[in-house]
Amino acid sequence: MSATRLLIFGGIALIVTGMLFGDIFAVFVLHQNGGRTGETLLAAARAAADRDAAGVRNAFASVDALLEDRGTKIDTHVHMTDAGYLALLLALVQPYVALPSRRKKRLAQAFLAGSVMLPVGIFLIHYVGLAYSPFAVIGWASVLADAGGAVLIVALAGEIWGFWKYIRGQAVRSDAEVAQHGSWAERVLLSGGTVLVLLGFLYGAWYAAFDLYPQEDAEVRILNTLAEQANANNAAGISVAINDYGGLGAAKAVSIAAHSHIIEFGMLALLLSFVQPYVFLSEAWKRRWVILFLAGSVLLPVCVLLELKLGLLAGGIADAGGLLVVIALIGMLAGIFRYTGRADALRTA
């Protein structure tokens, strides 16, 4: 398998795995974790109201664990899918990397190895902790994740070196260019992806301008209120402040998730438009996967935004949108799997 196909296959596999992990995380961990964090904060505030400093410390010991659990799962999802995007990107620039094909394949293998090490290491941070670690705050799982990041940087530096040689005029001997035929699937993915990215940028700018600073001020204000209510031993006031804090956390989470997901799906659509020549399926099936992909790409971020107003119904539809994207990607992956060896056979014939 050439470096290009290795990166395309590995890239889509990483994205599918990262998205499946994200869907599972959203359904089985995210909401439950958020609820438990609220309960723990409530316990800390009640302990403070009872003048029980040890109770506060106990409550926060479990908050730290909950936040770490949540944070590492989000990071696993993000880093795995992003590494997949980068792998697809590298597949596209292979025709412009002036290195011997064997070295390009090694670089691709190293990149994919780093792409697995990094998210797996991040996922394990919460479970491995500081066990057997010689460091004060960094555990072995963090070391694995950081080593994965370092491997990615080295592989990327190798690709940049090859591209630099191409720019300096060195000919590329291996890997035919990824030819674009301007098919319906390619054009729809290209234009649909650009629109999704632009929408995501506009929403991000709107969020930064009108929501980010007020939300940051609101968080400090709510915490101050919570401390005052705990100091006054007002149980009802504590509950109201905790509810406000939970509501604010949810508002921040859905805004950021909608912004990042619509841009990432847009980028993925752009990338998938380039790999369509490698999807060895009939035009009708290619169209079906493209429509399914774009439908899911719109459904997920829009319904994530609607979660605050419509609750679990919108959350369920958003999860279904994510599943549509995953199914479409698996469909395309099957097409790429069918392609295996065809290009090499044609080239050597």
Add this chain to the structure above:
Amino acid sequence: MNGSGKLLVLGGAVLAAFGMLYGLHYALLVEHQTLDRMGNSLAQTFVSVANQNPKQAHTAIKTYGATRYDYVRQVDAHSHWGGLAMLMIVLGIVFDKLAFTENFRRGLAAALLTGSTLFPAAVLLQTADRTAMLGSVLAVLGSALVMVALAGVAWGFLREPA
């Protein structure tokens, strides 16, 4: 690949590598300590309330707010550098399909690259001095540059080639 495309691909790759190096440095030397500081200041708030010291509680909340402000922007800078770098590389590959002159394409590529470098750097600058407006102004300029250039790219894709 034309000159403007090469500029975007090479610039994007360098930006991606830089974003990763920043992420690696941040994860190794800053993130754990920042998260610890956030957790500790939040816990300190309620311990202070339990010890009937509301003034210290408010100081702890202030520390939490300031630490979180920095944390959000440091993570944002890392993720935006990486994301924008990928966009640069993708667009660089198809930049010769834009129905503009090469000079105009070069201008668009330079604007995309400048905005993509400037915007996350300006977000990071906001953590250096929260009261100074320079970081915010540069962030608005950088993001506007990217969006206007991207709108130009979309227009170029839509136009019929001459």
